[in-house]
């Protein structure tokens with residue numbers, strides 16, 4: 356069998372950085388996102404290790420295309436769900452369409468892609484959900500995102516209950532405040548909680564995606580199953596920094 360890692364959200368931010376981290380370690384990756392041009396640029400960095408599939412993971416057809424790209428001999432060592440959106444909306448203005456758009460990529464995509472790829476997972480394989488402080492507390496204008504991340508965190512425990520003894524473990528990790536389009540949008544004036552996000556930047560808390568990728572790689576490869584599955588790993592928790600962090604966390 357040939358081992359491979361599957362990463363969603365691979366065209367940007369954490370997902371992209373994690374694909375490069377896997378490849379830099381000599382590991383194969385299947386990189387998933389919608390933007391074909393960004394995926395091709397990613398692939399060009401390690402053409403022999405990174406395969407790409409442009410697909411909309413919010414749709415069943417997109418998930419079928421992703422699963423179909425695995426070769427018969429491939430077994431998935433890690434499946435990392437980084438794809439998400441964080442559109443800004445007051446709960447009073449929520450529509451059926453805005454609700455479904457958020458849940459389709461933030462919740463349905465990880466749930467059903469995991470379900471579909473379970474038969475292809477390696478013994479000892481790991482699924483990782485990208486969580487958020489928003490799974491634990493909410494902010495004005497961020498409600499649907501928070502609801503999606505809180506549900507995803509519960510999904511981690513639900514999977515582990517049903518997968519007990521199967522050899523596959525599901526974990527969850529908060530990447531902190533990551534430099535990139537999500538934080539850029541949250542600092543815009545029209546966000547009711549923009550002061551909070553401006554504060555993150557002004558307090559020097561922003562973290563490069565490459566740092567997050569180092570954290571996630573350590574979490575996937577160097578923790579035991581029980582520890583991996585426990586709680587919601589927080590990049591800001593200094594208790595594990597000595598295990599993987601070389602240099603400052605932020606900046």
Ligand SMILES: NC(=O)c1ccc[n+]([C@@H]2O[C@H](COP(=O)([O-])OP(=O)(O)OC[C@H]3O[C@@H](n4cnc5c(N)ncnc54)[C@H](OP(=O)(O)O)[C@@H]3O)[C@@H](O)[C@H]2O)c1
Nearest residue numbers: 364366367368369388389390411412438439485487533537
């Ligand atoms: N950024 C932060 O500060 C922060 C904080 C806490 C938690 N998180 C979580 O960490 C994860 C990564 O965040 P990030 O900052 O790296 O985000 P990002 O840079 O905005 O990237 C999001 C990724 O999701 C993909 N995506 C969105 N909709 C998709 C769809 N329908 N089908 C396939 N792919 C789709 C995008 O690719 P395409 O547009 O090409 O499809 C992109 O690659 C997310 O789960 C986020 O919720 C982020």
